[in-house]
Amino acid sequence: MTTVTRVSGKTGTTPYTLSHLDALESEAVHIFREVAGEFERPVILFSGGKDSIVMLHLALKAFAPAAVPFSLLHVDTGHNFPEVLEYRDRTVARHGLRLHVASVQDYIDRGVLRERPDGTRNPLQTVPLTERIQAEKFDAVFGGGRRDEEKARAKERVFSLRDEFSQWDPRRQRPELWNLYNGRHAPGEHVRVFPLSNWTELDVWQYIAREGIELPEIYFAHEREVFQRAGMWLTAGEWGGPRENERVEKRRVRYRTVGDMSCTGAVDSDATTLDAVITEIAASRLTERGATRADDKMSEAAMEDRKREGYF
Amino acid sequence: MTTIDTLRFATAGSVDDGKSTLVGRLLHDSKSVLTDQLVAVTRASATDTPDLALLTDGLRAEREQGITIDVAYRYFATPRRRFILADTPGHVQYTRNMVTGASTADLAVVLVDARNGVVEQTRRHAALTTLLRVPHIVLAVNKMDLVDHRESVFAAIAEEFTAYAGALGAHEVTTIPISALSGDNVVEPSANMDWYAGPTILEHLASVPVERDTAREPARLPVQCVIRPRTDERSDYRGYAGQIARGTLRVGDRVTVLPGGRTSTVTAIDELGGPVEAAWAPQSVTVLLEDDIDIARGDLIVASDRAPALTRSVEATVCHVADQPLTVGRRVLLKHTTRTVRAIVEEIPSRLTLDTLAPYPAPGSLVANDIGRVRIRTAEPVALDSYADSRRTGSFLLIDPTDGTTFAAGMADPR
Numbered sequence: 001m002t003t004v005t006r007v008s009g010k011t012g013t014t015p016y017t018l019s020h021l022d023a024l025e026s027e028a029v030h031i032f033r034e035v036a037g038e039f040e041r042p043v044i045l046f047s048g049g050k051d052s053i054v055m056l057h058l059a060l061k062a063f064a065p066a067a068v069p070f071s072l073l074h075v076d077t078g079h080n081f082p083e084v085l086e087y088r089d090r091t092v093a094r095h096g097l098r099l100h101v102a103s104v105q106d107y108i109d110r111g112v113l114r115e116r117p118d119g120t121r122n123p124l125q126t127v128p129l130t131e132r133i134q135a136e137k138f139d140a141v142f143g144g145g146r147r148d149e150e151k152a153r154a155k156e157r158v159f160s161l162r163d164e165f166s167q168w169d170p171r172r173q174r175p176e177l178w179n180l181y182n183g184r185h186a187p188g189e190h191v192r193v194f195p196l197s198n199w200t201e202l203d204v205w206q207y208i209a210r211e212g213i214e215l216p217e218i219y220f221a222h223e224r225e226v227f228q229r230a231g232m233w234l235t236a237g238e239w240g241g242p243r244e245n246e247r248v249e250k251r252r253v254r255y256r257t258v259g260d261m262s263c264t265g266a267v268d269s270d271a272t273t274l275d276a277v278i279t280e281i282a283a284s285r286l287t288e289r290g291a292t293r294a295d296d297k298m299s300e301a302a303m304e305d306r307k308r309e310g311y312f
Numbered sequence: 313m314t315t316i317d318t319l320r321f322a323t324a325g326s327v328d329d330g331k332s333t334l335v336g337r338l339l340h341d342s343k344s345v346l347t348d349q350l351v352a353v354t355r356a357s358a359t360d361t362p363d364l365a366l367l368t369d370g371l372r373a374e375r376e377q378g379i380t381i382d383v384a385y386r387y388f389a390t391p392r393r394r395f396i397l398a399d400t401p402g403h404v405q406y407t408r409n410m411v412t413g414a415s416t417a418d419l420a421v422v423l424v425d426a427r428n429g430v431v432e433q434t435r436r437h438a439a440l441t442t443l444l445r446v447p448h449i450v451l452a453v454n455k456m457d458l459v460d461h462r463e464s465v466f467a468a469i470a471e472e473f474t475a476y477a478g479a480l481g482a483h484e485v486t487t488i489p490i491s492a493l494s495g496d497n498v499v500e501p502s503a504n505m506d507w508y509a510g511p512t513i514l515e516h517l518a519s520v521p522v523e524r525d526t527a528r529e530p531a532r533l534p535v536q537c538v539i540r541p542r543t544d545e546r547s548d549y550r551g552y553a554g555q556i557a558r559g560t561l562r563v564g565d566r567v568t569v570l571p572g573g574r575t576s577t578v579t580a581i582d583e584l585g586g587p588v589e590a591a592w593a594p595q596s597v598t599v600l601l602e603d604d605i606d607i608a609r610g611d612l613i614v615a616s617d618r619a620p621a622l623t624r625s626v627e628a629t630v631c632h633v634a635d636q637p638l639t640v641g642r643r644v645l646l647k648h649t650t651r652t653v654r655a656i657v658e659e660i661p662s663r664l665t666l667d668t669l670a671p672y673p674a675p676g677s678l679v680a681n682d683i684g685r686v687r688i689r690t691a692e693p694v695a696l697d698s699y700a701d702s703r704r705t706g707s708f709l710l711i712d713p714t715d716g717t718t719f720a721a722g723m724a725d726p727r
Contacts, residue, residue: 016527016560016592020318020394029584029596030555033536037609037650061584062596065549066541147385154384155371157412170371170382175408175633177415177721178707179555180647184716198396200387290348301372 051144078105166310232265325423336364341499344388408633530618534649610651
């Protein structure tokens with residue numbers, strides 16, 4: 001029996017195609033420019049991690065030769081890697097950007113937030129983030145989240161409406177048709193915008209290599225004092241490790257993600273160049289978050305629960 | 313660097329037809345599921361065999377109810393092609409999310425349960441897929457193991473579906489008998505259906521031609537924003553930024569700016585960091601023009617010799633996606649490319665009856681999941697192409713001006 005029924009059809013090939021990375025780049029730039037055209041006070045979440053670095057690079061390209069028309073916002077957990085903070089400040093200065101910093105440590109010092117028994121500060125970022133968004137009246141907040149990261153993130157729209165409490169309700173997301181993004185929102189509400197939605201970890205690394213983008217050194221293999229907790233190699237430091245029963249050792253490691261030191265693990269690696277990193281990731285049988293994020297393993301719905309509360 | 317193209321595809325089908333299982337099988341058998349994901353799914357499964365549907369049903373409520381509520385996007389690759397997959401819900405209540413997934417897809421896989429055949433939701437998805445002009449449709453007749461892998465069952469469903477889709481105007485339907493649960497004809501050919509000689513689902517996905525032949529189409533550039541550096545060395549730079557929606561733009565091209573109607577010549581094209589002689593859809597570019605004319609966000613730069621007509625009376629097929637009905641006389645916002653204009657629903661001539669495909673005349677309103685014809689009067693002229701000519705410049709949204717809800721997906725069709 002025939003399996004293909006052609007009711008009608010045209011054929012033909014064309015040289016006018018885009019490479020995979022060019023198509024992703026073009027789509028992301030379109031998203032940045034839509035926000036510039038439709039919102040009053042957008043801001044880019046910038047942590048100094050590779051996804052936000054790629055996001056900023058795309059924003060710079062989208063508006064060149066003019067300046068990026070957005071400021072940056074960093075939620076500083078107080079346990080950030082010093083190399084990453086240094087990179088953050090250098091980048092902000094180089095491009096003449098304005099940086100807002102919301103500090104988890106401030107909230108703890110003021111007694112508004114309390115340190116968790118497990119020491120992880122990632123979930124504590126939600127309150128400083130959402131309060132700063134409200135206080136500054138940001139109406140569009142760019143995040144570097146990718147749908148390949150985690151199964152709750154796989155459900156995100158590119159334009160994702162948050163209510164006045166910054167909450168995400170995945171059951172009531174707006175339909176998102178073609179590339180006609182609907183950014184309408186009431187005062188107090190805002191839209192989270194994810195220009196890297198359709199990128200994978202490998203796409204991000206290949207794009208970094210193609211564009212020659214500089215990264216913080218901790219993404220490449222180096223000697224570091226680490227100790228093991230819950231199956232993760234954590235960096236020893238004043239933030240709270242090692243405990244008495246945990247033993248520090250020197251290992252050759254690198255980071256696949258950059259977040260709070262208390263819950264971001266390093267992986268054993270000899271990859272000192274971009275090419276070596278790309279080879280390593282292509283062969284890895286673990287996801288980025290599975291390999292290096294302790295907080296996502298807390299429960300099956302950990303990310304969904306945090307996103308509902310306003311986490312990015 | 314070798315160019316690997318990307319196929320965007322969506323799944324559709326009724327509840328319990330096994331969409332999530334198919335997607336899980338596709339990911340699992342193409343070795344796209346990593347160890348920690350499989351460990352998590354195995355831990356969450358009720359039995360010893362991992363429930364592959366849990367790879368995509370990531371929300372708490374989805375796991376509780378065993379249904380897909382919202383689109384999950386998944387990414388995987390074969391050596392020759394990358395895939396962006398929108399796994400969409402089958403439940404009637406969440407049809408808008410199926411439309412979300414299908415609107416950007418190059419291909420749609422419509423699943424049918426071999427025991428039930430073509431049901432109302434299959435017809436709705438076939439209609440939406442066809443009206444949205446998803447270029448390729450695959451009918452996957454699932455659960456063939458539950459009908460003893462009989463060819464006659466498959467052939468009857470394939471014939472009914474193909475006839476229905478053909479009557480709607482589908483260009484191409486590929487039919488494949490599968491069992492998502494056991495993996496027959498998903499990635500590996502089935503040992504149980506030797507009467508079937510066609511491709512497996514993955515073989516078809518990996519080889520179906522993705523055509524984006526826009527070179528000969530008329531150029532369309534919706535202006536997203538104007539780029540003015542205001543620096544000393546660039547004080548006279550004034551660029552119009554946007555993603556080319558159709559066709560090719562070249563330096564030297566004569567262009568018209570709509571709706572104003574002024575004409576000029578392209579003097580330079582910046583393609584994200586460097587000047588180029590030509591650029592085409594869907595590249596994001598910045599265009600400079602010879603004449604200093606007033607151009608703002610919402611304007612459409614088009615090839616002067618093939619400009620679309622301006623109209624204030626839009627005829628279209630719409631798919632209604634909101635809970636509140638769309639009624640005659642309703643004031644709405646119409647968003648077309650980068651332009652949003654005030655509008656009023658002047659007439660709803662008909663609603664599509666899914667069983668017979670006959671138009672139900674003058675229904676007065678459209679409710680959630682209805683497909684109907686509308687006539688809309690706009691406060692300002694819009695430059696719409698026919699959706700049949702371009703999914704980018706022939707599509708629009710109807711938005712509730714009071715709370716921003718997306719009412720309907722519109723496909724312009726001056727018939």
